[in-house]
Amino acid sequence: MSLRSFLAFTAAGxxxxxxxxxxxxxxxxxxxxxxxxxxxxxxxxxxxASSVLAEYSAISGNKPAxxxxxxxxxxxxxxxxxxxxxxxxxILAYYSHxxxxxxxxxxxxxxxxxxxxxESRINVCHLKTLQITVNGSENMKIxxxxxxxxxxxxxxxxTGDFEAVSMDCDETLPDNIEPSKASEHLAVLxxxxxxxxxxxxxxxxxxxxxxxxxxxxxxxxxxxxxxxxISKLSGKTHQVITxxxxxxxxxxxxxxxxxxxxxKDLTAAEIEAxxxxxxxxxxxxxxxxxxxxxxxxSHIDGDFFNVVGLPVxxxxxxxxxxxx
Numbered sequence: 001m002s003l004r005s006f007l008a009f010t011a012a013g014x015x016x017x018x019x020x021x022x023x024x025x026x027x028x029x030x031x032x033x034x035x036x037x038x039x040x041x042x043x044x045x046x047x048x049a050s051s052v053l054a055e056y057s058a059i060s061g062n063k064p065a066x067x068x069x070x071x072x073x074x075x076x077x078x079x080x081x082x083x084x085x086x087x088x089x090x091i092l093a094y095y096s097h098x099x100x101x102x103x104x105x106x107x108x109x110x111x112x113x114x115x116x117x118x119e120s121r122i123n124v125c126h127l128k129t130l131q132i133t134v135n136g137s138e139n140m141k142i143x144x145x146x147x148x149x150x151x152x153x154x155x156x157x158x159t160g161d162f163e164a165v166s167m168d169c170d171e172t173l174p175d176n177i178e179p180s181k182a183s184e185h186l187a188v189l190x191x192x193x194x195x196x197x198x199x200x201x202x203x204x205x206x207x208x209x210x211x212x213x214x215x216x217x218x219x220x221x222x223x224x225x226x227x228x229x230i231s232k233l234s235g236k237t238h239q240v241i242t243x244x245x246x247x248x249x250x251x252x253x254x255x256x257x258x259x260x261x262x263x264k265d266l267t268a269a270e271i272e273a274x275x276x277x278x279x280x281x282x283x284x285x286x287x288x289x290x291x292x293x294x295x296x297x298s299h300i301d302g303d304f305f306n307v308v309g310l311p312v313x314x315x316x317x318x319x320x321x322x323x324x
């Protein structure tokens with residue numbers, strides 16, 4: 001083989017190897033660059049959110065970061081230049097959307113829902129188990145007086161050490177009550193009913209109302225009411241208010257959290273298609289923001305989880321003050 005042929009053969013080999021490495025790395029990078037898919041398994045789920053929280057916890061504790069650049073790019077789904085609990089919360093919200101039959105891409109989901117205030121309100125409540133002291137006794141049992149599976153799931157973001165119970169109580173509203181006060185009023189009734197049965201526990205009662213103007217929109221009785229309620233919400237901004245009541249050691253405290261939700265201008269076909277699903281009929285206002293109902297929404301102003309049924313960040317902060 002001549003020197004010229006040898007050099008040409010060697011150069012071709014180097015180019016081939018280089019192209020192989022480039023293609024392999026490009027493929028790996030593009031896989032890792034899927035927003036939200038931090039571990040690169042092609043799925044976006046709670047494992048990714050947990051990984052982000054673990055990384056955020058390490059960084060917050062001045063421990064060395066372990067994410068690669070590609071993982072940070074995937075984790076930073078709100079593109080604010082940092083990996084933190086906000087990203088984890090948004091990944092969890094999107095995972096909830098997928099788990100309930102949603103089919104939006106993560107970019108479309110975040111664009112539609114715009115978790116505006118979640119970034120400033122979310123905290124590290126996901127990073128540790130809540131410890132509560134009542135009358136000097138640590139780790140009091142927590143009772144969540146709610147039959148809602150969505151609230152139970154959200155409560156696990158605060159602590160896994162709680163018991164959820166369903167309480168029967170008279171939920172009749174006073175005739176003259178302001179709509180904005182209704183959910184907190186019902187939350188207090190539920191909490192007091194549970195506190196009678198569990199007097200030595202920390203009891204949490206919750207209720208969520210959807211209010212358009214001065215009208216409270218409850219759970220739709222049937223398809224016709226669902227279509228009527230969604231039609232009222234179409235193109236308008238309404239309020240979702242979750243009232244919470246905490247009772248511990250005889251002390252009663254309560255609060256309300258408000259989120260503004262704006263619907264798109266919906267066609268009759270879009271409204272009827274949604275009413276034909278099973279999703280609306282166990283939810284106040286007749287829609288679920290964490291599921292296919294997200295496709296009806298233009299944007300929100302406030303806490304996303306509050307619309308689902310539990311203001312996670314606010315409740316966590318209120319529970320931290322429970323200390324008699």
